[in-house]
Amino acid sequence: MLNVGDQAPDFDAVDCRGRRVVLSSFRGQRRVVLFFFPRAFTPACTLEVRNFRDNHQRINSLNAELIGISVDRTEKNCRFAEAENLEFSLIGDESRVISEKYGVVWPVLKIDRRATFVIDPEGRIEQVIHHEIQVYRHLEDVLDRLAR
Numbered sequence: 310m311l312n313v314g315d316q317a318p319d320f321d322a323v324d325c326r327g328r329r330v331v332l333s334s335f336r337g338q339r340r341v342v343l344f345f346f347p348r349a350f351t352p353a354c355t356l357e358v359r360n361f362r363d364n365h366q367r368i369n370s371l372n373a374e375l376i377g378i379s380v381d382r383t384e385k386n387c388r389f390a391e392a393e394n395l396e397f398s399l400i401g402d403e404s405r406v407i408s409e410k411y412g413v414v415w416p417v418l419k420i421d422r423r424a425t426f427v428i429d430p431e432g433r434i435e436q437v438i439h440h441e442i443q444v445y446r447h448l449e450d451v452l453d454r455l456a457r
Contacts, residue, residue: 310412310424313437317343317428318410324398325387330376336432340373342451344425345413349381349389357423357444358393364448365397371455373427378402380414380421423447427454 311317319333335341344361346354361368361375368375375397379386383401390399400407402421408414413422425447427436436454440446 310422310437310439311426311434313434315434317341317426317432317434318407319432320407320410322400322402322407323383324376324400325383325390325395326398328398330398330400332376332428333432335374335428335430337430339430340371340435340455341428342368342373342375342425342455343411343428344375344377344447345408345411345421346377346379346423347420349379349385350392353423353442353444354379355393357447358389358395360445360448361397362393362395364452365395367452368455371452373455374398376400378407378421380405380408380419425451427451 321331378400382403386399386401402408408421413424423441425438429435438450
């Protein structure tokens with residue numbers, strides 16, 4: 310898994326709303342909160358996504374872009390985004406290209422770890438949050454970091 314101070318690997322993907330998401334397009338403008346989650350429609354992942362959804366505007370007001378990624382198929386993630394009324398970008402990384410770049414794929418299970426990266430406007434990782442069980446901690450830690 311990447312560490313604080315590492316350059317965040319760039320990616321170019323299409324989210325569930327058909328919008329192109331290029332990480333480097335945020336450079337020099339705002340932070341990015343990039344969170345990886347194991348599986349759509351599972352209880353813990355649904356709780357985590359709802360926490361981010363319910364605080365999406367707050368994150369935006371702190372000058373940060375919110376992006377979620379899992380290795381689920383794009384179609385499944387899009388059903389998940391629709392079911393949960395998500396307005397932030399949700400990306401299906403079925404090929405695991407993005408997830409591998411960030412080092413978040415569990416070796417045997419081949420699903421994403423529950424990890425969140427706060428990326429500064431220069432594209433460097435300023436915080437890594439990794440709580441597999443305490444899903445609520447991701448949002449708390451993100452809001453604490455963004456408020457600094």
